[in-house]
Structure formats: C-alpha cells, structure tokens
Amino acid sequence: MIRRGKGARGHRFAESPVLKLALPAWRSRLVGLCLLGAFGVLIGRSFYLQIINNDFLQEKGESRYRRDLEISASRGKVTDRNGDVLAISTPMRSIWAIPADARLSPPQLQQLARLLDMEPKEVSRRLASDKGFVWVQRQVPPDVAEQVAALKLPGVYQNKEYRRFYPTADMTAHIVGFTGVDDKGLEGVELAFEKSLIGHAGNRSVIRDRRGRVVEDVGSIKPPQDGKDVRLALDSKLQYIVYSQLKQAVAEHKAKAGGAVIIDAKSGEVLALANWPTYNPNNREHLSGAQLRNRAVTDTFEPGSTLKPFTAALALEHGKFRFDSIINCAPGRLTIGKATISDAHPHGALTVAQVIQKSSNVGSAKMAATFAPQEMWEMFDAVGFGQAPRLGFPGEVTGRLRPWKSWRPIEQATMAYGHGISVSLMQLARAYSVFARDGELLPISLTRIDDGPVTGVPVFSAQTAREVRAMLELAAGPGGTAPKAQVPGYRVAGKTGTAHKLEGGIYANKYVSSFVGFAPVSDPRLIVAVMIDEPSAGKHYGGDVAAPVFSAVVGNALRTLGVPPDASMTVAQAQPAKVPPVKEPL
C-alpha cells in the first residue's frame, strides 16, 4: 500500500521523478551538432594538412633526418708535356673562430699559437675582434689541423679549403701563373684555362641516423665535376735549361730583364717560356709588377735587325733580287729625306746574303725601297706582326704595325731593319717559323698537340725560305754577326738584333739585345728567341749578349731531346780568329 502524503506525489520504485524532467529536445541535438561540427573541423584540418598543403609538414619531418651534403670537387692539375706536375691542388684546413665564444685560457692560447706557428699575441689580437667571425689561420696542413681539433677549443672551428702548390716554383711562374686564396685563376695558364681547370662541387641529400652516419641517399645526386687537367706543351727539362741560362745571362750583363722562348718547329708547341725577373708563386708576399710581367708575351720592343731576314725574303720572293745579287752599301750611309741611315761599320758592295750576314742597315733599306708600302705591310701582317699570337694568354699584345697608308719613305726604310715597328718575343719567334719550315707560318699552341703534323699558312715559297735559311746560317757562322751562337755538333741559323730603346719618343742610350734562330739547320726542330733588356755591363750587341744564351740553350736542348748532330763536334770552335767579328749596326 502506498501512502500518499501531502505535497509528495507517490511514485513507483522504479521511476525517478528527476528523470522525468522534460528537457527540451533541441538542447541535446545542439550538443550533438556541436560535437559533430568540431569533428568535421578536425577532419577538414587533417585533410588540409595531409593532402592539400602537405609540403610544410613533410619538410619539417625530413629536416629531422635528411641532410644536404656538398661533395667537393678539386681543381684540375697543370702538367708539362711529360705529365710532370706544375700545379696541383691539395686539401688544407682553415681555422676560424667566433670571437665571442672563443674564450681561451692562456695555456690554451699558447698551445694554439705554437701549433699554428704564430705569436700568441697575434692570436689573441685576432680573437679580440668584435666581429662575428675571424680567420685564425687559413690553409693549415691537415695534420696540424687535426692537432688543433684535438685541443677541443671552444668557439674554434675548421673548414676544408684547397691550396694550390707549384713544385717548379719560379722556374715556370710566368707560364703557369697562380690562383688566389679562393682557388680561382689570377694569372697565366691558371687564368687562361680557368674554364676547364675549375671544378664544380656536386651535392646529395642523405638520411642520417642518430650517430650521424649516412644511411641512405634520397632524391637525386648531383655528382661533382672535378676540374680537367691541362697538359701544356711545355717541356720542363727545356724550361729549366732556358730558365737557368737566362738567369745567368741577365746577371752577367747586369740587365734589367730578359725573356726567352722555345717553339717546336714541327708542331708550333711552346716548349719553354721563361722571363727574368720572376717570382715564387708559392709565396707571393712581396710581389711587384715587374716580377709578374710575362715579358715574352705582354711586352713589345723594337726588334731591330731580327726583321732584316723578312725584308730579304720579300725581296727574293718578288724576284727583284737573287741570293747573290749585289747591293752597293758604300759608303755606309743612305740619306732619305732629312734622315740618314748608317751602318755601324761601312761595307762596300754586298750580296743579299752578305747584307743579312753582316747585318747592313743600308742594304736592307735599299731592298725595302723597291717594295710598295702595301706589299711590305702585307708581308709583316702575314707573318703575324700587329696581331696577337692567339695563345689564349691573358694580356697578349698585338705589337704595333701602323697601316701602310700613313708610311713615309724613311719609315719604310727603318722598318726594313726593325725600327718603327714593335713586336713581342713570342711573335718574333713564331714569325721565324716561316724560315724554319719552308715558308709556312705555324699556329702556336700552349697545350700539347697529339694529333699528327701541323700545317701552317704559306707566306713565302719554299725556295725563298731555304735561301733565307742559308743566309741565317751564314749570320750565325764565323763571318757573321753572331759567331757565338754556334753550337758544337749542330748547324744553327739565326739573326741578332740590337735595338735602341725608345724612351719618351726619343731613342735613349739603352738597348734591347735579341737573337732569334733555329736548329738544326738540316731539319729544324727548335726555334729559340732570346731577348735581354738593357744589358749594362759593357756589351750590348745581340751577338755578344743574346747569342751565347741561344747557343747554350740550343746545344743543351737538342742533346736533351736526343736530336742527332748534323755537324762535326769541333768545327764551330776552330775559327773565331780568322774573320774579325763584324760589329753589328743598330
């Protein structure tokens, strides 16, 4: 029985009046909707992150384990024709520091300074800088760098750098050149062949594990491209011969400078190129412009008598003169307009061959007077004067060859014996290839040529070239201007040059002595050009100053190359006393 009290309605045991509270149905639906909405937003967001805009998260994720590594590439080697190294890069370490972090105790400082071979004061001065980054020392040998790393100094770090070494040092300095501290070519072959020497670093992405080991390559690998090696035509044995002879001659004659070149008469390869003064490319602290100049290529001078053979060749070529035509050179003077050309020693009547042998200015001028200016200009142009020799060398000069339309007769006459025109030693040596090679002008090359014989551009007929060759052999013989150019065992041919130097437009009492020639005459192998600038120890004639250098270079070089002798070993020595050496005119 249920009692029904007042104020309390009776209800059954299984019922709860609380539950009977009738909440409006919309409230529960609202909550349900809200939850559903929030759920929808979550799905939307994850859809957005996973599918639409997934790059960001993927990148973040990858950055936890993926690393981009640079693969370093080294610069190519420069070698000589036999593969001997002239320039090579080897990895070094550079030590740098963050000064704010590098708080070193005095003993640490001492240790670091001792390892790096520096003054402790210098090290602390560098570390006292307020910059965020300082080099402590660049290009430290790897073994030293490891010892530095072993010190575990705070704030001191290292990175890898390449350093260029030049084992042949000052001997090949001008031809090889050098690179800067960032391994870019600054001079010589290093600059000229920069494009092929330079290496391109590659890169790769890898996955690294917890211990920093590379476990996997991901993505594409860009392989590094090492620089290509450059094989020069240079022969380091010949280079040494040239270099040491030149050095000796410059010292002996107290000259200001000198240069010498050897060109292979068969292929046009530059076998040696030396200049004095020179420098050590491994240590370039006290360099001056004079040392850096590659005179054989970048400096021009008035060649003087070395141009006479070209005048004679043109005369023979035109058929106006023959080998033994007589030219009257008496009384050793020739007046054209207001100017007078003179021979240092008056000669009488000379044949064309003797004009070259005795180096007569008057004879050359008389031959030149029979040419039209244009013909002469074309000949000079054809043998390469007035144009760069196209070796690809930085700073190659063209020399000066004025257009023929503005020539006056006196200028044409002086050009016949090499004044009023300027050339570089390299141009001169190359031009002589027309005589060494039956009239062909060779293209010249700094790099080794492996494919077959080289053909040149014909300038003179073979007959002319042979006749001039015979004249040049006379000039380098006992009755010529340069008996000192003779080499025991080999027939040599060549021509001296002694030119006044132009200073401020007037000819000063300073000279450039030169000698250009080739050997052996029976089958020319080498063309050698020597130039000595301002010899001031008494002698200044090309025959006294430059010819002995030629002789020593040719003799040693031909022996080194194993060229069979084409003359007796003793003839050259026998007769310097017979014919008094003819003093050479300017």
Added chain:
Amino acid sequence: MLRTNMVLLFFVVFCALGVVTSQHKARKFFQALETEQERAKQLDVEFGQLQLELSTWATHPRIEKIAKERLKMRVPEPRSVLVAAPREQRP
C-alpha cells in the same frame, strides 16, 4: 574463410619481416660503400700529395745540384764527344 585469412596474415607478417631485413642489409651495404668511397677519396688526396712530393724532389735545379756536387758529374767537353752514328736518323 578463417583459414584463408590466417594464411594471408601469416604471409603478410612474413613479407613485412623480409622488408625489414632487406632494408637493414641495404643500409649495411650502403655504409660499407660509403666507407670505401671515403677511403678512395682519401687515397686520391694522398696520391695528389705524393705527386706533389715527387715533383718537388724531382725539380731540375735539385737534380743538377746533386749531380754536380755529390756525384761529381759534369758535361763533357765537345771535343771529347764522339758521335756513334751521325748518318742514321732516329725516328
């Protein structure tokens, strides 16, 4: 039905383990390759250094100095040179 599922499950687990093993092996090999490549690079560097050393020792001024001073060699006088076969042109 149940048996097929069990077989498939077993198969999947087997494959999964295979993947793990081969991945592990691949990484091992990769590391070995990596080490060898590093060694090759190191040897290359060493070769460069040795080449440098070789050409430093072989510079002509040094050779000449040793030939003259230590070995007492000299260039023969022209008159004491005899040419054996001057007519024969070597190639």
